[in-house]
Amino acid sequence: MKKLIQMIMVMAAIAITIPSFSQENKNADKMKAKIQKLNNQITEAAVKGDTEAGMAFYADDVVYMPNYSKIVRGKEALREREEEGKKAGVKVTAFTLTTEEVNKLGSLIYEIGTYSITLQVPQSPEPVDDYGKYVCIWEKTDAGMLIKVDIWNTDISPWSMMKEMKQEKDGGVEKSPTSSSKSQTESTITKSGKKPVDPNSEQNPDKK
Numbered sequence: 430m431k432k433l434i435q436m437i438m439v440m441a442a443i444a445i446t447i448p449s450f451s452q453e454n455k456n457a458d459k460m461k462a463k464i465q466k467l468n469n470q471i472t473e474a475a476v477k478g479d480t481e482a483g484m485a486f487y488a489d490d491v492v493y494m495p496n497y498s499k500i501v502r503g504k505e506a507l508r509e510r511e512e513e514g515k516k517a518g519v520k521v522t523a524f525t526l527t528t529e530e531v532n533k534l535g536s537l538i539y540e541i542g543t544y545s546i547t548l549q550v551p552q553s554p555e556p557v558d559d560y561g562k563y564v565c566i567w568e569k570t571d572a573g574m575l576i577k578v579d580i581w582n583t584d585i586s587p588w589s590m591m592k593e594m595k596q597e598k599d600g601g602v603e604k605s606p607t608s609s610s611k612s613q614t615e616s617t618i619t620k621s622g623k624k625p626v627d628p629n630s631e632q633n634p635d636k637k
Contacts, residue, residue, distance in 0.1 A: 461531045464540050464567065467574060468526035475521045480511050488568060488575040496561070496582040518551035526563075538567040538574070544581065559583055 467486060474482035484504055487493075493501040493510075501507050523546065530541040545560040563581035567574045 457531060457533075460533065460538060461528055463574070464531055464538065465526075465528040467567075468528060468542070472524040472526055475524045478515065478520065480508060480515070483511070484508050486574075486576055487579075488570070488577050491576055492578045494578070494580040518549075520549040521546060522549050522556060523547040536569045537577070538569070540565040540567060559585060561585070 471483055471486050474480075484507070487504050487507060489504050490502075491504055491507060493507050495501065501510055525545045526542055527544070528540055528542045532539045541562070541564055543560070543562050545558070548557045548559070550557050561581060561583040563579070565576055565580075566578040568577045
């Protein structure tokens, strides 16, 4: 009898828990879709070059942590940073933000996502492509959802890029120390105008 009562209690607990999990998943999906919609508006503003429209999604006390750069604190400082980029001739030609995961904690939403962006840079004859990941903390306010913290970094290794550039400079082939030494030996000419002969070679007249 006791086992039967325990089984009934377990089944009742499962019946209560499953709808709760289901509701949480639905809420998470709705929040993810909402954040993605906001991201689409942010990227649209960036491509249009509309700094003010983009700034509307950031809190006044936002903490912005960009790749290979110092922390930017506050919306005004972030606005100045964006305007400096525009004045330098940097233009966004394509931009995508993809929301991968969202988690709620009180009035805050933690977002994990990926990005891809194409820039037009004065120093580069070709468009510059970049892609990576980011973490954003959104806050629910009377003005809507605003970004409190924005952290992002690239997936592209600068060391790999430098290696590729060096290989292109060397004709697309990475030279090894062995091949380099061999090339130097073959191209060496003695004072008599002849190439040096390997002491172990059959062509060496001094070899017995």
